[in-house]
Amino acid sequence: MALIVQKFGGTSVGDLDRIRNVAARVKSEVDAGNQVAVVVSAMAGTTNQLVSWARDIGPMHDAREYDAIVATGEQVTVGLLAIALQNQGVDARSWLGWQIPIRTDDVHGAARIDSIDTTLMRARLASGQVAVVAGFQGIAPDGRVATLGRGGSDTSAVALAAALDADRCDIYTDVDGVYTTDPRIAPKAQKLERITFEEMLEMASLGAKVLQTRSVAMAMRHNVNLQVRSSFSDAPGTLVVNEDAIVEQEKISGIAYSPDEAKVTIQGLPDKPGIAAAIFGELADNHINVDMIVQSAASEGQRTDITFSLGRGDLDKALEIIGGNKEGLAFQGVDSKGDVTKISVVGTAMRSQPGVAKTMFETLAERGINIEVISTSEIKISVLIASDYTELAVRSLHSAFGLDSED
Amino acid sequence: MALIVQKFGGTSVGDLDRIRNVAARVKSEVDAGNQVAVVVSAMAGTTNQLVSWARDIGPMHDAREYDAIVATGEQVTVGLLAIALQNQGVDARSWLGWQIPIRTDDVHGAARIDSIDTTLMRARLASGQVAVVAGFQGIAPDGRVATLGRGGSDTSAVALAAALDADRCDIYTDVDGVYTTDPRIAPKAQKLERITFEEMLEMASLGAKVLQTRSVAMAMRHNVNLQVRSSFSDAPGTLVVNEDAIVEQEKISGIAYSPDEAKVTIQGLPDKPGIAAAIFGELADNHINVDMIVQSAASEGQRTDITFSLGRGDLDKALEIIGGNKEGLAFQGVDSKGDVTKISVVGTAMRSQPGVAKTMFETLAERGINIEVISTSEIKISVLIASDYTELAVRSLHSAFGLDSED
Numbered sequence: 001m002a003l004i005v006q007k008f009g010g011t012s013v014g015d016l017d018r019i020r021n022v023a024a025r026v027k028s029e030v031d032a033g034n035q036v037a038v039v040v041s042a043m044a045g046t047t048n049q050l051v052s053w054a055r056d057i058g059p060m061h062d063a064r065e066y067d068a069i070v071a072t073g074e075q076v077t078v079g080l081l082a083i084a085l086q087n088q089g090v091d092a093r094s095w096l097g098w099q100i101p102i103r104t105d106d107v108h109g110a111a112r113i114d115s116i117d118t119t120l121m122r123a124r125l126a127s128g129q130v131a132v133v134a135g136f137q138g139i140a141p142d143g144r145v146a147t148l149g150r151g152g153s154d155t156s157a158v159a160l161a162a163a164l165d166a167d168r169c170d171i172y173t174d175v176d177g178v179y180t181t182d183p184r185i186a187p188k189a190q191k192l193e194r195i196t197f198e199e200m201l202e203m204a205s206l207g208a209k210v211l212q213t214r215s216v217a218m219a220m221r222h223n224v225n226l227q228v229r230s231s232f233s234d235a236p237g238t239l240v241v242n243e244d245a246i247v248e249q250e251k252i253s254g255i256a257y258s259p260d261e262a263k264v265t266i267q268g269l270p271d272k273p274g275i276a277a278a279i280f281g282e283l284a285d286n287h288i289n290v291d292m293i294v295q296s297a298a299s300e301g302q303r304t305d306i307t308f309s310l311g312r313g314d315l316d317k318a319l320e321i322i323g324g325n326k327e328g329l330a331f332q333g334v335d336s337k338g339d340v341t342k343i344s345v346v347g348t349a350m351r352s353q354p355g356v357a358k359t360m361f362e363t364l365a366e367r368g369i370n371i372e373v374i375s376t377s378e379i380k381i382s383v384l385i386a387s388d389y390t391e392l393a394v395r396s397l398h399s400a401f402g403l404d405s406e407d
Numbered sequence: 408m409a410l411i412v413q414k415f416g417g418t419s420v421g422d423l424d425r426i427r428n429v430a431a432r433v434k435s436e437v438d439a440g441n442q443v444a445v446v447v448s449a450m451a452g453t454t455n456q457l458v459s460w461a462r463d464i465g466p467m468h469d470a471r472e473y474d475a476i477v478a479t480g481e482q483v484t485v486g487l488l489a490i491a492l493q494n495q496g497v498d499a500r501s502w503l504g505w506q507i508p509i510r511t512d513d514v515h516g517a518a519r520i521d522s523i524d525t526t527l528m529r530a531r532l533a534s535g536q537v538a539v540v541a542g543f544q545g546i547a548p549d550g551r552v553a554t555l556g557r558g559g560s561d562t563s564a565v566a567l568a569a570a571l572d573a574d575r576c577d578i579y580t581d582v583d584g585v586y587t588t589d590p591r592i593a594p595k596a597q598k599l600e601r602i603t604f605e606e607m608l609e610m611a612s613l614g615a616k617v618l619q620t621r622s623v624a625m626a627m628r629h630n631v632n633l634q635v636r637s638s639f640s641d642a643p644g645t646l647v648v649n650e651d652a653i654v655e656q657e658k659i660s661g662i663a664y665s666p667d668e669a670k671v672t673i674q675g676l677p678d679k680p681g682i683a684a685a686i687f688g689e690l691a692d693n694h695i696n697v698d699m700i701v702q703s704a705a706s707e708g709q710r711t712d713i714t715f716s717l718g719r720g721d722l723d724k725a726l727e728i729i730g731g732n733k734e735g736l737a738f739q740g741v742d743s744k745g746d747v748t749k750i751s752v753v754g755t756a757m758r759s760q761p762g763v764a765k766t767m768f769e770t771l772a773e774r775g776i777n778i779e780v781i782s783t784s785e786i787k788i789s790v791l792i793a794s795d796y797t798e799l800a801v802r803s804l805h806s807a808f809g810l811d812s813e814d
Contacts, residue, residue: 019464053423054487054490057427057487057494058493062493064501065486065489065501066490069482069486072482075475075478075479076479079461079472079475080461083473084465087467
């Protein structure tokens with residue numbers, strides 16, 4: 001007998017029929033003799049409606065009231081799913097964040113989970129009752145409802161799995177696993193059987209929206225056995241595991257891409273200490289996130305260029321800030337490009353295989369794709385290219401690294 | 408400085424503009440130097456949607472899950488109203504049933520309030536903060552959300568007013584007070600300045616749906632100063648008061664009517680002890696509420712007739728039950744009528760004025776309206792008449808008792 005945490009997102013509980021379908025999936029785990037805690041999101045669309053009401057009622061924004069409003073979406077789903085389970089002959093009860101309780105910090109609207117008291121729930125699980133848990137919510141130190149921020153139900157599920165020391169945490173979603181790349185632009189993309197936490201983190205932060213980044217980091221920290229699978233099919237999903245669990249990784253795991261990037265080059269900066277701090281400090285003060293940064297080497301006493309990437313939506317604001325400080329920074333010119341894409345090759349395999357960067361650069365060069373910026377981490381190589389080449393680059397790299405499916 | 412409890416129903420908070428309008432009304436009490444606790448219902452239509460989901464998800468019905476689902480409607484409204492108040496410069500916070508807490512019994516779906524702990528709320532009110540309270544909900548002994556049944560927000564408001572020892576409890580609704588009769592059928596109906604709790608109870612149970620019966624009974628028990636007024640106008644409403652507060656009542660207070668009644672006469676019953684118990688016990692066992700009952704006098708050893716009224720929707724079922732027990736009851740025949748209306752004259756004035764019944768019967772006789780059944784209480788005389796005469800009877804009695812407005 002295993003203890004399993006299941007998580008179903010908003011699409012999976014989007015209407016009453018789908019909730020009944022979720023109940024059937026829960027029941028099959030119960031029938032297999034397992035203890036089950038199931039975490040659910042709000043019905044698709046509900047949270048958006050609640051958020052827009054909370055925003056439209058007035059410009060001032062009390063995050064505690066916002067939380068009280070938006071947390072109702074999950075409260076409705078847990079009640080409905082508990083009834084659906086009872087109607088399929090499964091003993092079940094709903095648990096709201098404050099009832100468990102799931103204790104959070106006081107950052108309303110984007111709270112972090114401090115602790116989960118599982119005493120009551122464990123007793124119920126042991127008696128064979130399914131725990132139907134409202135995702136995305138907890139109770140803050142002031143006794144008010146707190147929410148974890150968008151996508152927080154993944155985090156609720158992983159945190160609960162850690163607190164219950166669950167044997168498995170299955171994240172059901174509308175795709176059937178993690179793919180080597182986006183199947184919409186590379187039809188030969190394959191579902192990965194396994195992926196490491198580190199790789200999943202890189203993929204998630206690159207826009208593969210299968211799992212929320214925070215929940216992956218938490219699963220890694222607590223060594224939770226995570227599985228991503230489809231709520232609409234019985235196909236096995238993708239296991240997210242510790243690196244130890246993958247004996248020898250020969251191939252890289254995937255090609256990720258992040259469109260809607262922009263690039264800024266500040267030319268002819270004085271090559272002296274403090275210049276980078278001045279530029280990026282001011283951008284950070286204005287809540288602009290900068291991603292890749294490269295500085296061209298300069299001879300002693302010469303001028304230098306700094307290039308960085310950022311979200312396209314922040315480009316105009318960034319240019320305005322830099323332009324407004326031309327005297328302070330003493331640069332000679334600014335160049336920018338609003339239509340670039342970041343392409344990344346991700347895989348722990350590159351730790352042991354030195355040829356990955358070479359293969360990547362050669363493949364792009366063969367297709368005539370110019371690399372504008374390069375940055376690397378231990379398990380990832382990212383390049384910035386012109387957006388027009390996105391699909392070609394993804395498909396070419398996918399083939400070059402041997403990831404194409406055979407059919 | 409006074410402490411005021413205000414209650415706004417679903418129509419009054421039906422959309423964001425109306426919620427802003429409610430905030431303005433709350434603000435005017437705050438600006439007048441009062442402490443305010445405001446109880447709100449769910450936005451009109453929301454509760455029906457939630458109830459239908461809870462019913463449609465499956466035939467088995469766990470009242471605890473039903474409560475978790477339907478209580479979310481009020482949770483949304485309190486959050487929105489608190490934000491609306493803050494945007495009008497009024498310090499405010501929302502309170503859910505479990506946060507106060509409002510403790511109830513364990514009859515989920517139709518719970519009764521056991522106690523309200525106002526310690527925390529009093530401190531906040533004293534600091535000038537408006538308490539925005541979710542109506543209709545509390546927390547049961549098992550720590551689960553409990554709801555008070557439909558219309559329960561009136562009860563929440565009155566109970567809170569009693570617990571806070573409030574100076575006034577204002578029930579805002581979509582009518583501007585209690586009328587001498589239904590203005591839709593008697594255009595000369597007048598708004599009452601005052602009405603006693605007892606009269607209000609009679610009016611409420613007769614279908615004047617201005618206040619929930621339970622909330623009136625609770626206000627009477629705790630001597631809460633109740634006022635019914637419109638959320639859409641500034642006109643003064645109707646005060647619901649103790650009889651002592653009305654020095655001398657010369658007129659009766661109103662003419663109420665209850666359509667959708669039916670009448671059954673069981674003829675030729677043996678006149679012996681236990682017959683009434685047998686008939687009405689069996690109807691009660693089948694959840695059929697019987698209202699007026701008259702038994703015609705019989706000479707010693709003779710047969711007798713029993714006539715009673717009931718809701719029209721229960722008529723067929725009642726006839727079936729009675730017909731199925733013809734041997735046991737040993738009656739000779741059954742007669743029924745499905746289109747009768749109960750007309751009632753209500754007023755504490757009739758305690759001191761013996762002519763009320765005479766005026767009522769004479770007025771109806773003059774119009775050729777036949778009285779089928781009569782029943783009386785200390786402050787009410789009710790008759791059953793053919794439904795076709797409803798409007799004529801109401802208007803005639805309204806005039807006869809001097810209730811017509813002059814314009």
